[in-house]
Amino acid sequence: MKKIIAACLIWLLNGSVFGQTLSSDATISVITCGPYQGELYSAFGHSAFRVVDPEQNIDAVFNYGVFDFDQPHFYLNFARGYLNYKLAAYDYQHFESSYIYHNRFIHAQVLNLTAEQRQKLFEYLRWNMQPGNENYRYDYFYNNCATKIRDVVVTALGKEVTFDGSYVKTDYTIRDLTDIYLKHQPWGDLGIDICLGLPMDKKASPFEYMFLPDYIESGFDHATILQNGVGVPLVKEKYSVYDARAEEAPTGLPHPLYVFSAFALFCIGITVWDFKRKKISTPLDAVLFTVTGLLGLLLFFLWFFTDHAAAAENFNLLWAMPTNAFAALALMRRLPWLRIYFLCIAILSAITLVVWPILPQQLNCALIPIVVAILVRSFAEYRLWKK
Structure with a gap:
């Protein structure tokens, strides 16, 4: 898996078209992937960016959910809370096929960006992918692969983007939100409830709900962006790439x-x-x-x-x-x-x-x-x- 990612990354970095200005037909989308109960971390879903430019033969995913087991002192750093994740870019089709293989839904939101805004976001992603810039300190709830999608858009486009959290009508704590996604993994939920303390029980603001990919998707649905001084929807088009098949809840150890x-x-x-x-x-x-x-x-x-x-x-x-x-x-x-x-x-x-x-x-x-x-x-x- 790592070799495939590395090869795709080299292809992207060395491709001459990758360093050029995006064409007028280019699009940048937010990709939301459904949960998978095979692993604890995958039960929450996943988020990423997709950049498509047919004129320059680009179809790349920018994924903030990558970590390297081979980094020095990985397990010691993990135990101490020094969780270093990084951004990686690779072929989107490989990304898509891996999620379809595990029967995880894939939703796409094409962002409503001007050519200038699209280029700003693309250049930030390219900069963030460079050696020395790609790593970030991971936090379960405040700096993960989902929140990075929101934060990157805000960093690249600044005050042009506004997220409206009024659509959130519930009053959940962070622990409540975690429990919802782990109802099929009671032992994993138990482990989290034992190891994580009082900070998990604060009432989450709509902005904090967005540590979950589903709420990144909803957040972008209700966000606006300034164009010529007028606020317009941040999402121009939304479609389903893959709808997950109905499956029975996985069985495992007794509750x-x-x-x-x-x-x-x-x-x-x-x-x-x-x-x-x-x-x-x-x-x-x-x-x-x-x-x-x-x-x-x-x-x-x-x-x-x-x-x-x-x-x-x-x-x-x-x-x-x-x-x-x-x-x-x-x-x-x-x-x-x-x-x-x-x-x-x-x-x-x-x-x-x-x-x-x-x-x-x-x-x-x-x-x-x-x-x-x-x-x-x-x-x-x-x-x-x-x-």
Whole structure:
């Protein structure tokens, strides 16, 4: 895949016509592609530019959704929040066929630009594609492959373009919008809800809705551009390149709510058994508190030691306490302070369940059984404590 992109990019850069002024028949379109449930990131859809100039034999896609696994320290940078994406230009037909292959709809919006405006936008894209200019710091919600489409148009054309967000009638948070697109990927949705904190729960403005390609499409439908001092629709023509076939929702693992509920019932059953025999099941607690403790350490790391702004102020730390990992280690030696520690964890878990509906951060409901399991097992540890 990367070799094909590289070859197409070289073809574009070396083609003599690519550096010329666009002809009068040239068009620039915004391309919106539908979601694909095969990957987590593809569930939100995709946006790109298409530049067509039949006189100069140009049909290129400008794609801001490209990243390179071979860049130095890729995984370390990814973990720290230094997500470097870049703009790449390549043959549009290759781009289109790959999305049709995965049965993803493709919509095109031909922009209503004068020759001068079209050239400005084209020259900005060419400049942005050059080595040294092509990289940008990716952000899940504020600087991604969709928002770049809007921002590039605004940067290239300035105050000539106006986006009118009055068409947005809903009052969703960023987390609400994310949940809508991940309804077929409950485990991916759960992972996002655990790792990303309070910034996800701010009410999104119409401008902020546009981190999603569908809202880029709607935003451009309701935008205007100045021509000869008069505001005209930014989209001149809109058409469907490919309509996705109806498909059944993908099947996978059982919903996390079912899995965690079964686990909570198991913990309750073991706890009843423990109270009957007056002996604690230490191995179960060692596993439960090790896992939740390690998860808490991850959330703490994401909040304080990375540039993942959306991972800050994470209320999941109410149940995924980093100290649980150390308590699990101390269980092997039955240190005296553990009894009071588990009492505190039981109280905190009970409070968390009571205030769950009114927390400023919307926690995933599938986690309620996990908190119940923590409450039950920490209370058992407190009551059945023996040195």
